[in-house]
Amino acid sequence: MTFTADLSDIAILIIALAFLIFVLAAVPALLQLKRTFQALEELTAEGRRTIESVNVIVQKAGDQLSDVEELVTKVKDVGLKVTGLAEMVVDNVRSPLIGIISFFFGAEEGFKRFFKRGKKGGGDDGDQ
Numbered sequence: 001m002t003f004t005a006d007l008s009d010i011a012i013l014i015i016a017l018a019f020l021i022f023v024l025a026a027v028p029a030l031l032q033l034k035r036t037f038q039a040l041e042e043l044t045a046e047g048r049r050t051i052e053s054v055n056v057i058v059q060k061a062g063d064q065l066s067d068v069e070e071l072v073t074k075v076k077d078v079g080l081k082v083t084g085l086a087e088m089v090v091d092n093v094r095s096p097l098i099g100i101i102s103f104f105f106g107a108e109e110g111f112k113r114f115f116k117r118g119k120k121g122g123g124d125d126g127d128q
Contacts, residue, residue, distance in 0.1 A: 005013075
């Protein structure tokens with residue numbers, strides 16, 4: 001039994017074997033591609049759930065931020081009122097305090113002159 005084949009028969013045989021090897025290699029690759037797409041779909045779903053959770057957190061933080069902003073505004077207003085009150089107290093206390101201190105210094109100087117004169121035995125009226 002002899003096999004005789006010309007060049008076109010050998011070429012067709014090689015092409016058929018190449019196509020068979022290609023199909024055998026493509027099947028596992030396609031199965032792996034299918035698994036990759038499923039994993040990507042699961043990852044996308046998990047990402048969507050995570051983004052929804054983050055959106056809820058951001059929304060709550062935004063609500064809290066408005067409360068904090070209101071609190072900061074109130075603290076600022078209180079600070080300005082305290083500053084105004086302190087300025088008013090200083091203005092109303094400074095004048096009487098200066099008057100009282102001036103009175104005490106004047107009284108001290110007056111007593112010093114009065115008692116100093118008394119020790120000399122009279123006033124200095126320029127008769128020498």
